Structure formats: structure tokens, C-alpha cells
Amino acid sequence: SNKNTVTAVDGYIKGATIVDANGQKATYDGQDGKYTFKNSPAYPIQLTGGILEDTNEIFDIKMTASKGLVLSPITTFLNGDDALRQKLTDNGFSYIKNLKGFSVDYMAIGNADLAKLSQLLYVVLRQDITDDFVSELNKIDDSNNSLDDLFAMTTKVIDNSSLKDDIKTASKNLLTSVK
Numbered sequence: 001s002n003k004n005t006v007t008a009v010d011g012y013i014k015g016a017t018i019v020d021a022n023g024q025k026a027t028y029d030g031q032d033g034k035y036t037f038k039n040s041p042a043y044p045i046q047l048t049g050g051i052l053e054d055t056n057e058i059f060d061i062k063m064t065a066s067k068g069l070v071l072s073p074i075t076t077f078l079n080g081d082d083a084l085r086q087k088l089t090d091n092g093f094s095y096i097k098n099l100k101g102f103s104v105d106y107m108a109i110g111n112a113d114l115a116k117l118s119q120l121l122y123v124v125l126r127q128d129i130t131d132d133f134v135s136e137l138n139k140i141d142d143s144n145n146s147l148d149d150l151f152a153m154t155t156k157v158i159d160n161s162s163l164k165d166d167i168k169t170a171s172k173n174l175l176t177s178v179k
Contacts, residue, residue, distance in 0.1 A: 004040055007105045008033040008047050008071045010118050013059050016050025018071070032108075044080070047071045061125045068103025073121040074114065075103055077130065087137065113147055119178040120147075120154055123171050132157045151179050 006026060008016055012033030018026040021042040026035035033053065047063040063071045066080030078085050085102065106114035124133045136153050158171050 002036060003069070004037040005029070006035050006037070006041065006045060006065070006069045006071060007108075008035060008050065008063065009105055009107050010052075010059065010063075010073050010122055011055065012053040012107060013047070013050040014053045016047045016059065018045060018047045020045050033105075043067055045071060061122060065103065070103045070105055072106075073118045073125055076125060077121040078102055084134065084137075116147055116178055117150070120150060120175065123174055124154060124157075127158065127161070127163055127167065127171055129157050129161050129163070132161060148179075151175055 006018065008018065012031070014028060014031075014033070016028075016035070018035045020026075020037060021044055024037055024039060024041065026037045026041070026045075028035050031053070044064050044066045050059040051057065052059055061073065061076070063073065063076040064079050065071045065075040066078075068075065102114075104111070104114065106118065124130055133154065136157055140149075140153075154175060155172055158168050158175075161168070163171070
């Protein structure tokens with residue numbers, strides 16, 4: 001694959017603006033969330049705007065990648081935070097432990113666990129509860145965690161957040177449907 005082509009995925013995203021650290025813009029290739037830079041991109045890469053290819057729904061969070069050729073809520077959440085990446089890996093989340101990295105196109109490889117993790121982190125990022133989520137994540141010290149544990153933890157974070165009740169309900173409904 002082209003070292004200048006990045007993939008925007010949370011579902012594939014079309015029509016977004018993707019810019020590298022030097023202000024170079026990528027051009028949408030027409031499908032599968034692929035965008036190509038004329039020259040090698042300088043990191044971090046940032047995505048704003050766009051529409052989900054499969055549903056034509058507006059995509060409403062900014063995404064970043066500090067390395068690799070994939071932009072997703074996972075790369076955005078980790079955003080170069082090697083300590084957080086290590087924390088997730090060390091805690092034995094089964095869907096993370098055996099992956100070479102988080103910067104993969106989980107749609108192309110059909111990894112449902114990563115797709116669910118991405119959707120979970122989309123809710124965390126969209127509701128701006130990242131700090132609360134990380135605080136809860138840092139309390140986890142058991143090596144037998146699962147994706148279900150992360151969903152339960154996220155629901156707890158939403159419940160304890162200062163979000164309005166209707167937003168809490170909508171966020172928890174989205175988490176339930178993803179799960």
C-alpha cells in the first residue's frame with residue numbers, strides 16, 4: 001500500500017479534511033476511507049468533518065494519529081500516549097493483547113472487537129469524558145479484563161459525569177447498541 005495513503009475508519013469516512021503537521025492536505029480517493037497525501041505526511045495527522053460512507057451520517061469528532069496509516073477513535077484516544085497503550089496491553093484486554101498495534105483498519109480485517117472498542121472510544125471522545133475514562137482505566141489492575149468490563153466502566157463514567165441526563169441516556173443507548 002502507498003506510504004502516503006491513510007485510512008479514516010469508524011465505519012469508513014468520506015469527505016473529511018485530513019491535514020498533516022505541515023498543513024499538507026490529503027485527497028479523498030473515492031472509497032473505503034482512503035485519503036492520499038502528495039508527499040509523505042508529517043505527524044500528527046488530523047481529521048475533521050466528514051460523513052460515514054455506509055450511512056451518510058455526519059461524523060462529529062476530530063481524529064488524530066501520531067504514527068501509522070490509520071485514523072480512528074482508537075488512534076485518537078491513544079494519540080501517541082505510549083503509557084496508555086501499555087496500560088491497555090498490560091491489563092490483558094484479550095482483544096488488544098495479540099495485536100501488533102492499534103493502528104489497523106479493523107473494517108478491512110473484520111475485527112469486531114476493535115470495531116466495538118472504536119465505537120466505545122467514539123462515545124468517550126464525543127462526550128469529552130476522556131480524563132474520567134483514563135482515571136477509571138488506571139484503577140484497573142486485574143489481568144482478566146474484557147471488552148464487557150470496558151463497556152461497564154464507560155457506563156459508570158457516563159453516569160458519574162456532569163453530562164445532562166438526556167445526553168447520558170443517549171450515550172448509554174449507543175453503547176448498548178454497539179455492545
